[in-house]
Amino acid sequence: MKKDPDIKIYVVCHKPSYVPKNPYLYPIQVGTALSEKKLDGMLHDNDGDNISDKNKTYCELTAQYWAWKNDEADYYGFFHYRRYFAFDPSITRDDGWGNIAYDRIDDKTIENIKLDPKVMKDLITKHDAISVKGRRYLQPQPNGRPMDIYHEYGVAPFQHREDLDITLKILKEKYPEFAETADKYMKSNVAHECNMFIMKKDIYKKYCAWLFDILFEAEKQIDTTWYSVEEYRVMGYLAERLCGIYYMYLKKQAGIKTLELPKTLFQDTAPHAVLEPAYKEAVPVVLSANNRFAPYLDIMIRSMIANASNSRNYDIIILYNDISEKNQHLITSASRGKENISIRFARVCEYFDAGKLFVDQHLSVETYYRLIIPEIMPHYHKILYLDCDMVADQDVGKLYDLDLKGAVIGAAKDIDVAGQLNLNQNNWKTYATKTLGLYNPFDYFQAGVLILDLDGLRKTASSEEMIKLALSQSFRCHDQDVLNIICKNKVTYIPQQWNTLMDWQEPGRSRMQILKMAPRQLFEEYSAARKSPYLIHYAGYQKPWDVVDCDFAEYFWEYAKLSPYYPMLLRRIRRCFDDEMNAGYASNGADMQWIPKKSRMWGIVDVILPYHSKRRELLKKIYWSLKIFFIRSIWFMILHIHLLI
Numbered sequence: 001m002k003k004d005p006d007i008k009i010y011v012v013c014h015k016p017s018y019v020p021k022n023p024y025l026y027p028i029q030v031g032t033a034l035s036e037k038k039l040d041g042m043l044h045d046n047d048g049d050n051i052s053d054k055n056k057t058y059c060e061l062t063a064q065y066w067a068w069k070n071d072e073a074d075y076y077g078f079f080h081y082r083r084y085f086a087f088d089p090s091i092t093r094d095d096g097w098g099n100i101a102y103d104r105i106d107d108k109t110i111e112n113i114k115l116d117p118k119v120m121k122d123l124i125t126k127h128d129a130i131s132v133k134g135r136r137y138l139q140p141q142p143n144g145r146p147m148d149i150y151h152e153y154g155v156a157p158f159q160h161r162e163d164l165d166i167t168l169k170i171l172k173e174k175y176p177e178f179a180e181t182a183d184k185y186m187k188s189n190v191a192h193e194c195n196m197f198i199m200k201k202d203i204y205k206k207y208c209a210w211l212f213d214i215l216f217e218a219e220k221q222i223d224t225t226w227y228s229v230e231e232y233r234v235m236g237y238l239a240e241r242l243c244g245i246y247y248m249y250l251k252k253q254a255g256i257k258t259l260e261l262p263k264t265l266f267q268d269t270a271p272h273a274v275l276e277p278a279y280k281e282a283v284p285v286v287l288s289a290n291n292r293f294a295p296y297l298d299i300m301i302r303s304m305i306a307n308a309s310n311s312r313n314y315d316i317i318i319l320y321n322d323i324s325e326k327n328q329h330l331i332t333s334a335s336r337g338k339e340n341i342s343i344r345f346a347r348v349c350e351y352f353d354a355g356k357l358f359v360d361q362h363l364s365v366e367t368y369y370r371l372i373i374p375e376i377m378p379h380y381h382k383i384l385y386l387d388c389d390m391v392a393d394q395d396v397g398k399l400y401d402l403d404l405k406g407a408v409i410g411a412a413k414d415i416d417v418a419g420q421l422n423l424n425q426n427n428w429k430t431y432a433t434k435t436l437g438l439y440n441p442f443d444y445f446q447a448g449v450l451i452l453d454l455d456g457l458r459k460t461a462s463s464e465e466m467i468k469l470a471l472s473q474s475f476r477c478h479d480q481d482v483l484n485i486i487c488k489n490k491v492t493y494i495p496q497q498w499n500t501l502m503d504w505q506e507p508g509r510s511r512m513q514i515l516k517m518a519p520r521q522l523f524e525e526y527s528a529a530r531k532s533p534y535l536i537h538y539a540g541y542q543k544p545w546d547v548v549d550c551d552f553a554e555y556f557w558e559y560a561k562l563s564p565y566y567p568m569l570l571r572r573i574r575r576c577f578d579d580e581m582n583a584g585y586a587s588n589g590a591d592m593q594w595i596p597k598k599s600r601m602w603g604i605v606d607v608i609l610p611y612h613s614k615r616r617e618l619l620k621k622i623y624w625s626l627k628i629f630f631i632r633s634i635w636f637m638i639l640h641i642h643l644l645i
Contacts, residue, residue, distance in 0.1 A: 005074040005075060006074040007074065007120070008071065009198065010026050011026065017082075018104075020110055027042040027043065028045060031052060031055030045063050051066075059239075060080065061235060061236060068205065073201060077198035079196060083194055083264060085130070085262070085263060086264055087115060087119050089259065091113075099263060099264065103267050123259065126257065126259075129197065133261055133263065134190035134191060146189055149189070163222050166222055184248065185241075185245045192243060194263065207246055211243075214242060222234060275376055276379055283313070285384045286318075287386055287387070289319075289388045290366050293388055295565035296545060298331045298334065308340070308341065314340060319376075332345075370450070370479060374454050375462070375463035381454055383451075384396060384399060384449075385447075385450040402492075405492050407492040408490045409445075409451065409453065412496055412498060414445055415518045416515065422518065443491070448539055449498055465486075495525070500552075501526075502536065502552045503551040533552070
C-alpha cells in the first residue's frame with residue numbers, strides 16, 4: 001500500500017491568529033526567542049537549531065530555517081498568517097497588488113480558495129515546485145521606462161538598492177550558474193513575492209542551503225547600524241528577490257514540474273474566540289465595547305479592580321471587533337503587577353452578520369455580543385456580564401456570589417420601563433405582552449448587568465437561536481428584548497444597587513419624572529440604592545464624559561483619575577468648552593453681556609456706541625477676548641490641579 005506523502009505547509013505567525021483545521025497546515029510562531037511568551041497550539045522557531053533571534057531582520061525566514069534544520073517532510077510549504085495560496089489556478093480576481101482580498105477566513109472563503117486537503121494533495125504531488133503567481137509591475141519608473149524588478153527595489157523609502165547590489169554580487173561569485181537567471185529576472189517586470197512556495201524535499205533542502213549561504217554573507221557586508229525598524233527587515237526583502245530567481249532557475253531545469261497559484265490577503269486573522277478560564281477559580285466578568293468606547297471601558301475596569309478582593313481571582317474578558325492594539329495595551333495595563341487579575345480581548349465578529357442586526361444612534365452592534373457568550377465560553381458555567389458605560393463602587397465578586405435559585409439569569413428590574421408602563425408611554429404594555437410575550441410586563445429586566453447561568457442558558461436557547469431571533473425583527477431595546485423573551489419566567493431579580501440607573505435632565509423633562517411612576521416598592525428600592533450604589537449605570541442620552549455635571553458624574557471622575565485616558569478626557573472637555581465659548585463670541589446675542597438687560601446704561605451705550613458701528617464691534621471683540629482669556633486661564637489651572645492630584 002502506497003504511503004501518503006508527508007506534506008507540511010507552515011503558516012507563519014507572529015501573534016495569535018486563526019489557522020483553519022487542515023492536516024497540511026502547521027502554524028509556527030516566528031521570533032519566539034524575542035517574544036515574551038510562546039503562543040499556544042503552534043510550533044516555535046526557537047526550538048533546536050534556529051535563528052529565531054534574527055527574526056527582526058530575517059522575518060518569515062526564521063521559520064524556513066527552522067523547518068530546514070529540524071523537521072522532516074516530503075513537501076515543505078510556507079504561508080503567512082494572512083496570506084495563503086488559492087488552490088485554483090483559474091482565479092484571476094486581483095486587488096491590484098496580486099492578492100485575492102477577503103475580510104476573514106471562514107468556511108465560505110475556504111471553499112472559494114479550495115483549501116481542501118484532497119485538492120491540495122492532488123496539486124502538490126503533481127508538481128515539484130509551486131510558487132506564488134507573479135505580480136506584474138504596471139507603474140513606470142520616474143524616467144518613464146517600464147518598471148522592472150531591479151529598479152522596483154528601492155522605490156519604497158525603506159529599501160536600498162545598494163543592498164540588492166551587494167546580494168547579487170555575492171550570488172554571482174558563489175553560484176555563477178545562477179548569474180544569467182538573476183540578470184534575466186532582475187530585468188523582468190513579473191515578480192514572485194512574499195517568500196511563499198511549496199517545494200519537494202530535495203529541492204527545498206538545496207534551496208535553503210543556497211539561500212542562507214548568500215544571506216549570511218550579505219548580512220556581514222550590509223551596514224544596518226542606522227536602519228529603521230522597516231529598513232532592518234532587509235534580509236526578508238532580499239530573500240523575496242532571491243526566491244524569485246530560484247523559481248525562474250527551476251523552471252528552466254529539465255524534469256522539474258512547476259506551477260503558479262494566486263495568493264490571498266485576509267484582513268481579519270484573529271483567532272476564533274473559544275475561551276478557556278484564566279484561573280481554576282475566579283469571578284468571570286465579560287464586557288463588550290468598540291474602539292470609540294475604549295476610554296470608558298478602561299475606567300469601568302479600573303473601578304472594578306479598585307474594589308476587587310485581594311483574596312479572589314478576576315477573569316475579565318472584553319468582546320470586541322475593532323479595538324486597536326494601542327488601546328488594548330492601555331486597558332490590559334490595569335492588571336500589571338496584579339496576579340489575581342486577568343484581562344483578555346476576544347474578537348467575535350465572525351459569529352454573525354453584524355450588518356443585518358438592528359442598531360440605532362445610541363447603540364452599536366457590540367450590544368449583541370452578549371448573546372454569543374454561551375457559545376464562545378463553553379468551559380464556563382456562570383459569568384457576570386456588565387455594560388461598559390458604568391463604574392463599580394463595590395466588589396463585583398459579591399454580585400457573582402448571589403444565588404440564582406435555579407434561574408438561568410439574574411438581572412435588575414428595569415425601573416425606566418416600569419415607569420413608562422404606568423405612564424402608558426409608547427404603548428409599552430402592548431409591546432411587552434404581545435411582542436415580548438411577558439405575562440406581567442413589570443417583570444421586564446434591564447440587561448446592562450447580568451448574572452448568567454451558562455449551563456442553564458444553553459439548555460434554554462443556543463447562541464444561534466438568539467441571534468436568529470434578533471435578526472427576525474427590529475426590537476425596541478435590541479438584544480435586551482431578546483433576552484427578556486428567551487429568559488421569561490427564568491429570572492432572579494437582583495437589588496437595584498447592582499444596576500443603579502442615572503437620572504438625566506432635558507428641557508421640560510427628566511428621567512426621574514418617569515422613574516417616580518414605577519410601582520411604589522420598586523421606586524423606594526431605587527431611591528434607597530441611589531444613596532449607596534454598587535454599580536452606577538450611565539444608561540441614557542447623557543454621559544459623564546459629555547455632561548461633566550450629570551447625575552452620578554462624581555463617581556465616574558473619581559475612577560477616571562486612575563486611567564491613562566484621564567488627561568485626554570480633560571483635554572476633550574476643554575475643547576468642547578472652547579467650542580461653546582467661540583460660538584458665544586460669534587453670536588449676535590453676545591452683545592455687551594456685562595450690562596444688565598434692563599439697565600439705564602443701555603441708553604448711554606447706544607448713543608456712544610451705535611449698533612453696527614466700528615466702535616461697538618471693536619469693544620465687543622475686546623470684551624470677548626478678555627473673557628475667553630480669563631476663563632481659559634482658570635481652566636488651565638483646574639486641568640493642572642487635576643493632573644497633580
